[in-house]
Amino acid sequence: MLKITPYLGIIVLIVSIGGIFYPKLGYFLLLVFASLMIIAPFRGRWFCGNLCPRGSFADFWLAPISRKVKIPPIFRSMWIRAPIFVALMGFMVFRILQTQGIVDKVGMVFVTMCILTTSVSILFGIAIAPRAWCSFCPMGTLQRAMGGSKYQLKVNRDLCIDCGKCQKVCPMQLPVNEILEKPDCIKCARCVEACPKEALSF
Numbered sequence: 001m002l003k004i005t006p007y008l009g010i011i012v013l014i015v016s017i018g019g020i021f022y023p024k025l026g027y028f029l030l031l032v033f034a035s036l037m038i039i040a041p042f043r044g045r046w047f048c049g050n051l052c053p054r055g056s057f058a059d060f061w062l063a064p065i066s067r068k069v070k071i072p073p074i075f076r077s078m079w080i081r082a083p084i085f086v087a088l089m090g091f092m093v094f095r096i097l098q099t100q101g102i103v104d105k106v107g108m109v110f111v112t113m114c115i116l117t118t119s120v121s122i123l124f125g126i127a128i129a130p131r132a133w134c135s136f137c138p139m140g141t142l143q144r145a146m147g148g149s150k151y152q153l154k155v156n157r158d159l160c161i162d163c164g165k166c167q168k169v170c171p172m173q174l175p176v177n178e179i180l181e182k183p184d185c186i187k188c189a190r191c192v193e194a195c196p197k198e199a200l201s202f
Contacts, residue, residue, distance in 0.1 A: 004050050004188065009057035016118050019111030024103065026110030036139060040146040048140055049171075049186030054121055055134065059171060062125035069128055071173050075135035076184065085138040088113070131171040134186070148183025151202055153191070159199035166191035166200060176200070 011028065019025040036047040048055050074080055092113055099105035121133035134140055155177055166176040169190040174182050176191045192200045 004052070004056050004059060006056060006060035008051065008053045008055075009059075009061050011053040012057045012114070012118055015111060016115045019107070019114065023105070023107035023111055026107035026112075026114065029110045029114060033139070036143055037146075040143040041150070042147060043151040043187060044147040044149070045140055045143045045184065046151060046187040047143065048134060048137075049188030054118065054137075055131070055186070057118075058121060058125050058130040058134065062122065063130040066126055066130045067128060068130070071129050071132050071135050075132065078141075081136045081138075081141045084136055085141050088117070088138050129171075129173065131173075131186075134172060135184070140184070140186075144183045149181060151187060153182060153185055153187075154201050156199040156201075159197045161197055161199075163196065165194045165196065169194045 015025050015028055032053065035051065039047045092109060095109040095112070096106055099109060117133070117137075121137075124132035153176070160177055162177060164177075167174070170176055171188060171190065172184055172186055174185060176182075187202065189202070192202070
């Protein structure tokens, strides 16, 4: 299993801060988008738990200063996630259409999106939990729709002792051993590593 590293989180800062002075850095977001679009149909939100720069930023940079309280269930509701997805994507397209195709201006649109979403993720990451933003992230929602049922976590009921260690380490705060299909599982495998009975696998 690929391990997400703290170094990926630096990319968020480079694009958000450096992009103000060099807008072309915003085009890095296209690489991120292309990567998750290729992976999602086969592994769902695997990108979120293994390659996402903002996920790395949350896990390693926000976690030490986060309150780490329960993520509100409403954050996972499609009644919240769908409008956020439409609003952010609509805003981005609207801004791009206003750039007249000028390279730096288009890049600045991506930088602006990165700054906006990173600001929200920092706010909720500190006030609630590191991965609170990930509960309603537009790209996470898209990956869920594309392949949420793929590459599912499996629980061996004969080995499981309901100790709850898997749920304690889940960054998404999912009820790991209670439901079979977890479309918002980010496939980070922390639960697999935490299980004392090796009852979990992908």
